[in-house]
Amino acid sequence: xxxxxxxxxxxxxxxxxxxxxxxxxxxxxxxxxxxxxxxxxxxxxxxxxxxxxxxxxxxxxxxxxxxxxxxxxxxxxxxxxxxxxxxxxxxxxxxxxxxxxxxxxxxxxxxxxxxxxxxxxxxxxxxxxxxxxxxxxxxxxxxxxxxxxxxxxxxxxx
Amino acid sequence: xxxxxxxxxxxxxxxxxxxxxxxxxxxxxxxxxxxxxxxxxxxxxxxxxxxxxxxxxxxxxxxxxxxxxxxxxxxxxxxxxxxxxxxxxxxxxxxxxxxxxxxxxxxxxxxxxxxxxxxxxxxxxxxxxxxxxxxxxxxxxxxxxxxxxxxxxxxxxxxxxxxxxxxxxxxxxxxxxxxxxxxxxxxxxxxxxxxxxxxxxxxxxxxxxxxxxxxxxxxxxxxxxxxxxxxxxxxxxxxxxxxxxxxxxxxxxxxxxxxxxxxxxxxxxxxxxxxxxxxxxxxxxxxxxx
Numbered sequence: 001x002x003x004x005x006x007x008x009x010x011x012x013x014x015x016x017x018x019x020x021x022x023x024x025x026x027x028x029x030x031x032x033x034x035x036x037x038x039x040x041x042x043x044x045x046x047x048x049x050x051x052x053x054x055x056x057x058x059x060x061x062x063x064x065x066x067x068x069x070x071x072x073x074x075x076x077x078x079x080x081x082x083x084x085x086x087x088x089x090x091x092x093x094x095x096x097x098x099x100x101x102x103x104x105x106x107x108x109x110x111x112x113x114x115x116x117x118x119x120x121x122x123x124x125x126x127x128x129x130x131x132x133x134x135x136x137x138x139x140x141x142x143x144x145x146x147x148x149x150x151x152x153x154x155x156x157x158x
Numbered sequence: 159x160x161x162x163x164x165x166x167x168x169x170x171x172x173x174x175x176x177x178x179x180x181x182x183x184x185x186x187x188x189x190x191x192x193x194x195x196x197x198x199x200x201x202x203x204x205x206x207x208x209x210x211x212x213x214x215x216x217x218x219x220x221x222x223x224x225x226x227x228x229x230x231x232x233x234x235x236x237x238x239x240x241x242x243x244x245x246x247x248x249x250x251x252x253x254x255x256x257x258x259x260x261x262x263x264x265x266x267x268x269x270x271x272x273x274x275x276x277x278x279x280x281x282x283x284x285x286x287x288x289x290x291x292x293x294x295x296x297x298x299x300x301x302x303x304x305x306x307x308x309x310x311x312x313x314x315x316x317x318x319x320x321x322x323x324x325x326x327x328x329x330x331x332x333x334x335x336x337x338x339x340x341x342x343x344x345x346x347x348x349x350x351x352x353x354x355x356x357x358x359x360x361x362x363x364x365x366x367x368x369x370x371x372x373x374x375x376x377x378x379x380x381x382x383x384x385x386x387x388x389x390x391x392x393x394x395x396x397x398x399x400x401x402x403x404x405x406x407x408x409x410x411x412x413x414x415x416x417x418x419x420x421x422x423x424x425x426x427x428x429x430x431x432x433x434x435x436x437x438x439x440x441x442x443x444x445x446x447x448x
Contacts, residue, residue, distance in 0.1 A: 001161055019161035019203060020193045041194040043187055043256055044340065058255045061190040063183055065161040066207055109254070130339035131253020 005067045007031060008077030014064075023067045024048045024059035027074060035075040035104045046132030049105040050074045056112045058131075075104035078111055087111045090149035091142075098136040106132045110146050119150055160202040167209050167289065170316060175291040178313035180204040184212075184227045185259035187252070188268045212263070212318060221321045223287070226263025233262065241322050243278040243329030243348055250274055250333050253340050263317045266302065269309040269368075276303065276369030277348035278331055279320065281359035287319040288312075296321065303368035327351045328442035330435035333363075334427045336418070344419040347407065347431040349439050356384045360403075360432065365411035365424045375406035375432070392444040395436070403436055404429035 003026060004013045014030040022041075027033045027050070037047035041060045048059040051073035059072075078085040084092070087110045097103050106129060113120055113128040120128065125146050134142065162180060164170035174180060180202035183189045192198040206212055212227035215237065222240055224233070230248035234257070238245040244262070251257055251274050265273040266286055278284075279299040286297045288311055299320075302310050311317065329350045335341030346363035358379045360372040382399050383389055413424035 019159040020199070022190060022194060042191040043252065046253060046255060049255055055258045056255050057259050058187075060194060061186045061256075061259060063161070063186055063190060063193075063203060063205065065163065065203070066183070066186065066205055068163070112254075127339070128254060131255045 001065060003064050003068050005069060006071045007033065008073055017064050019063075019065060021064045022060045023050070023052070023062035023064050023072070026064040026067070027059060027072070033074050033076055037101050037104055039101065040133075043131075044133065045102070046105040046109060046129075047102050049108040049132065051108065051112070056109055075107050078107065085111065086152045087114065087145075087149045090152060091145045094141050094145035094148050096137060096141040096145035098134075102132060102134040106134070106142060110149060113146070114150055114153055118154060120146070159200065161205065162202055163205045163208055165208050167211055167316075167318065170204065170206060170209060171289055171291045171314075173204060174316055175314045177202055177204075182206055182267065182316055185229060185261050185264050187256050187260040188264060206316070217324065218321070221323050223319050223321050224262060225319050226266075226317045227261050228263075230257040230260050230262070240324040241282070241329075242325070243282055243331050243350055244275060244322060246329070246331040247274045247278045247333075247346075247348065250331070250335075250343075262320055266309065266317050266320065267311075269303055269307050271306055271366065271368055272343045272346075272364040273369065274331075274333065274343060274346060274363065277346055277361040277363040278329070278350075279322065280361035280369055280371045281348040281350040282322050282325070282329065283350075283352075283359060284320050284322040286310075286317060287321060288315040289318045290315040294318070300371060303370075306367050325350070325352075326446075327353050328439040328446070330439045332431040332435050334419075334431065342418065345411070345413065345424040345427050345431070347428055347435055349432070349435040351439055351443055353389050353443070356380060356389050358383070360407060360410075362407060362411050362428055364418075365413040365428055367412075370410060372407045372410035372432075375403055375410060378406055379403050379436070390447075392440065392447050394444075395440055400433050400436055404433040407432035 003017045039045045039047040043058040043061045050059045181200040182204045184206045212225045215224045230251050233248040234245050265275045284299045286302050331348045333346040334344040343364040345365045350359035360375050363369045408425040408429040413421040415421050
């Protein structure tokens, strides 16, 4: 089947989409957007988190056909050209990146958290990121990155 | 495989009548996992997300009619005051990403014994609204769960809503898991006080082939509260009453030993959850009546 949707502000079209295929597969393999990572394929790891009509979801749990005529924003769509989003910059600065596999999902989840809660408490950060697994950082630097991104945004440097 | 995208409920019901094998998909949090792992290859997927009326809730005659496609996140944000138990259970489902997509309708459709909302629906006295091209019927939650992942839906029926009595009275939901987040229940318990009827609702999850009401525990506690006049003057509950309630809740369960826990552990944990939930609910009720 054909699926047409808006991805990062651009109207996109994919042909020959299998009816049981996920939005994640469509993004990565058909539209060439490998930022969202494919890991657990069961919504446990959060590595494929994207915005679907401004709501963060696991792209592996959305059927591609369900995204017809809807808006998707991936980690690739957060930066403004070459200028990193404050969340992306904070992950770099805080060293919250090791192998990097979980990073895109964590960046999208953090981006959403800070849009809703500009100065989150630590428990709020932990709850917001509970669906994103990382196997190498130990999470402390990720928490640092979220705090740093919140502070950066609060100072208006975005 | 076909991907069917009805725009209206009437269209969806007509498709389901012609193609009862079509698998409904809404939030996708269960169905897509089965597809991704090739555990299931249905002949057709019936996408319900375009049907606007399934995404709404409304207050009707003292109940909330909760559309089958309202995600957990909205139950938490919009219904915490009217459906406190359901909102509490919804908060324990998966992660924010899962709660943004998963629905109570999907929980009912999957009918897993471990589904978090089931004990609440049983304790609160909810009814499931099922529709087909033949018409609409209401199925009490107590008659909905038939076995492990089996429910009372006919092949041509779709879950359109669940009707949950709205309440200002205390409700509680408690769950044992191996960690704080993103965890399937080892066992769970829901309690609902119904002061107007002088009844208590209690149900267990993940501790029998289906979610199950703890009827003997309900009868015992309702009888105690009425006989001692505590609904009108909510004195603290005597320890033996609380303990007996916990025992009866545990006796209602028939759990198995599995990877998540032993049957003996589940029974013990349920008695503890029941005592705690009753303590919290009763303290809350005492504060409201006083």
